[in-house]
Amino acid sequence: MSDLFRWSPDTALCLGAQPVSAGDASPQARALCSLRDAIRAEGEILCGPEGISLLPQGTPGFLRLRSAGTTGQPKTIRRSHRSWIASFEVNRRTLSLTPADRTAVMGDLAHSLALYGAVEAAHIGADLHQLAGLRPRSQAQVLSECTVTVLYATPTHLLHLAATGAALPAVRHILCGGGRMPAGLRAAVARMAPNAVLREFYGAAETSFIAWGDGTGPEGTVGRAYPGVEIEIRGEGEIWVRSPYLAEGYVEGDSAETRREGGFVTVGEMGQMDAGGFLTIAGRRNRMVTIAGQNVFPEDIEALLLGEPDVTACAVVPRPDALRGATLVAVVDGMPDPLREARLLALCRTSVGPLAAPRRIVTIADFPQTVSGKPDLRAIAALLEAP
Template sequence: MTRKDMFRWHDAARFFVGETAIKRAKCTATSDFRVIPAQLPERALRGLAEAVQAHQSFCVAPPSFTESIRATPPDFLTFTGGTSGPPKVIRRSQTSWIASFEENQNLFGLTRDDTLATLGDLVHSLSLYAVLEAMHIGMDAHLLTGLRPRAQREALVRHAATILYATPAQLMALTAGAQDQTLPDLRLILSGGGRLTADLRGMCQRVCPNADIRQFYGSAETSFVTISDANTPSGSVGRAYPGVTLAVHNGEVWVRSPYLFDGYAAGSSPDSRWQDAALTIGEMGRLDPKGYLWLDGRRGRMVTISDQNVFPEQIEDAVSQAFPGLICVILPIPDKTRGHRLTAILQAPDDTDLPERVTHFLQDRFKNLIAPQRVLVHPDIPQLPSGKPDLPALAAWVEDRR
């Protein structure tokens, strides 16, 4: 192992939680591995910076983390989003992220004059990646987790942030109440962890008029897989990120790249499989003749309704496009006759006619057998630290209403 295999705290990099600066301290590593509790953002960022400074392996851990799990340098641990169950612990090499730091420097012209911001918790791999990229390259970084969208916008303006990493859900919250407020200093928005609809892209462009808005597809296991550009057709997640080779076999997306994880330190997924040096995580989709990737959804969420394979993500995307700004989650319920039936959950006020309008749309857009049979309203759909809906919590909520 050499220093090139490890993250670095560049001399030019500075880090902030709110207005609190994370200062360098003399770090003496007491072990090769540091567990960093994620509950308090300031302590989490300080612990991360100290681990990097001490050349330790580390894990920014949620409260449920089992401390018997370990990694040795240059490996580190991070987590899957946990959308459909308990998060899995990911083991990966630091060089797998360093390779994409250097690729992003070339791709987006990242320099030490840039100021990066991220809106999520460090336990989420997107925010962890963003902060480590800033630390390694030498950019200032602002962790804006826990702030209301208005306060996040004010911080982005006050600190003249130029680079923003965020999920679509975070971008929706950030831009929805902006009204006449703009974020003119942002020059690049990198959005992952969900579909960036045309309507949300338009909202972001209005609030961030000078930003190049790039959607990327990836996962905790794969890192970057595709990246969009100005020529990407609406609905596609872009073409292969530099260094990535894509293939689709029997409808399943396979990835070869230097950015892949090394395996699960805890938990497992039957959909994650290796073949030679290629990895699939059970994402289903297709490549068009120009190399653009179109996703149908995860194999793990696919359900069978009257002998037809149905991806809940496709129905969620259709509702989001037809009703801009609306959050919709589709949940399958086992059914003895048809295999499954679907329930649509909307985040909306209770006193609107929205459920009726969505019901009519679903019946018109999809076959009666596939269209959700129930449309329910939830005042505040629960989310995971990754910004994705908490499906188990929603399933329990639906069960309580039966």
């Protein structure tokens, strides 16, 4: 196995359906060309919201992923090319990926999910289509016209795409990560792409793949351990993993939730694993809220609300409460609608109980998101605190 990413000469770079030209100065085109040039130069690569570049004094065979962060200070994670190449080979074998495939990524390359899909495509020699910045109907048109076969997307991307009513028979693999899949999404994707296998996967920038599944496991699970991954549930339910795909650590910033011990690492995610090896994710320990003595994971409520057809972005955040210690507020996208907000509150109270349910629903037309498409929790909290 190689220690360096390769950029296959067979890989065609496309923005949407159009090949990237040398004179294209758009941010997406610059990012694609910068990634290609950095890989070909074989130096240490820095990828983040500011763009993609080579580190002048870097070490070949390493990659730095800089995150803007959703709740804390920016962090930069360093990993070896080899740690990703190992999973490229697993995916090549398991999914039968070949240079004849056409891969599409729906997010900005500053997001590790889109970056991973792009580098994997170039490494195996598949054509690459960047769909970030296009409206869902335009994305669906590109996927159809270009007969894309492999798609990397978040649940939010798939929600928007499925809502277009598109038919995508050429797609054969969809890899969905970056958030919990809401109820009904798998069925909607099956109608849209009837020949595709939708694999939900769970992981983090620090760990890469941890678990994946094709929906055949028990309801609510994310699948079994990804090939080569060992999973242990320790203490009160903390998920620890050991694998060849782990990052080396942080070179900027830090996280108190990320800890290493005996070759295993945790990022502070809580969950459980059944006797069949199927993993269920509860949520991040640092997002867990205690309300009147009951532990509540906002991620459960977010997934519930995202299962509603008129909710495509959602964040559940805590607010201080003198009586209960904390209460929750659900922030959703769209225009204010008292009837909709009352319906969503009633759904939460019925599904998770009146204690854990949000006290109110707040609607924001311009929903704050990070470059990775996740809710910007810091910006949302600031909006709630504004007079």
